[in-house]
Amino acid sequence: MTEKMEVFELDDDFDPMADVSSDELQDDEEMDALSNDYMAPIPDADKSVIPPKREVSAEERIAQLIVGLPGQKFRLLQAIDACRETRTLDELCASMEAAFPVQKTVFDAPQIVRLLAEAGAIDVQEVPLETADDQPESADADFIQVKPVSYNLYTASAAGLAAVEEGSGERVVLDMLGAEEDRYLPLFKQVLEMTAADGGCTAKELDLAISTNPICAEPRRYAGYFMNLLENTFAIQWTDAWSITETGRSVLQSDIFA
């Protein structure tokens, strides 16, 4: 048996407010504030002002949109490019779906179109619907019904076309290849050739062919490095397999690999 030790004792006289002098509690209002339910103050509430609206140019808005949706970059640019001639929404969506048939994204074609219109990349022209049975409704009609009153036509804006010129096409791929070391060019060519096969090729096939190449030994490079650069310039794309794009084909046939 060990001797029982009294280590703690209950302090019934404990007063949590004892350390707060009565001078600090200046008036009843302050006491009430302490006793009421705690309400978190809003810090610097007076500084919480909505900044004035800043006008942003179409060029800037388009750039922000493209940067904000990196996975949709070439779909955005393709949609603008398709609007070189005026199109209805159905025509535009059909064009987008033909260009990018495999889409695993929450951004459907009409949403892409709306985002582009809001950014100023495409101009929207509202055309009133004129139908033969379009009779004006009398004020005392008993029922009203939903009747689409207009439809939209879409045409690429100058700012939108400038973004297409700057962000896509053979020149963008060639610029990228030109910035890389010359010794890597055969590997870029090999990726393009492999993805140009019918049905494309898998990442595993590319990895086996590229990553084992002695050129990739120092510094250590893997197939993904080359694939990323080609994908980011839209020379290749993933459509259930890695496949070459039209841009990639024209680069493959250009003089750069000669």
Add this chain to the structure above:
Amino acid sequence: MTETSQAQFAEALHGRMATYQFLARLFRVEVDQELYDILTAMKFPANTGNDLVDEGYRLICDYLSNAPEDVLTQLAIDYVRAFIGSGNDGYSAAYPFESVYTSPKRLMMQDARDEVLVLYRAAGLDKQDSWKEGEDHLALELEFEQILGQRALEAFQDGNEDSCFNLLIQQRNFLEDHLLAWYPMMAADLEKFPRTDFYRGLGRLTLGFLRSDLDLLNEMLVEEDDQTVAVALEA
């Protein structure tokens, strides 16, 4: 009650039941393709005699007539903006819960939820497992009125007038004690938070309908000699 007035009475019961069902659906979840197709095909009453109802239908109809191409997405965004909001101060949206508008700190799951839960269970109803919100959600309160209305209609068609009128009294009490006790405050918020006329119109339509339904129920139920008896609707 003549045959004509009986038919009118049944038609009135059916009409209000259908309207409750329609409104409950619109508040329950976002508009989907199926509902959108129904909305674009249906005819909205234009001259009901209730300015709020007429204005509500007109706003909804005008919005859908001028709807953007991605209308379902826009309506879904506005549903969140109107009913869920992005703040946590209790003043960032038109929260569709009775508790929010009847509790001092605008909290959910308060006394109002307990009260309506008792009423639902007394009527033999319980929420489905798929419903994850409080029972005092506006959509459920509207659906409760719809179910009582459906039961009243069935009782009337079966010739059980006592049961029918008891159900009508229940509906009037629920309307006075619950829906009309708080929904007008939410309707005021629905003027502020949505950006589309669709949900602004829905807010006005619902307020106008609830008020006119109370008038209609009062008209159907006339107290005489301490007994509630029914009077047929005047042609």
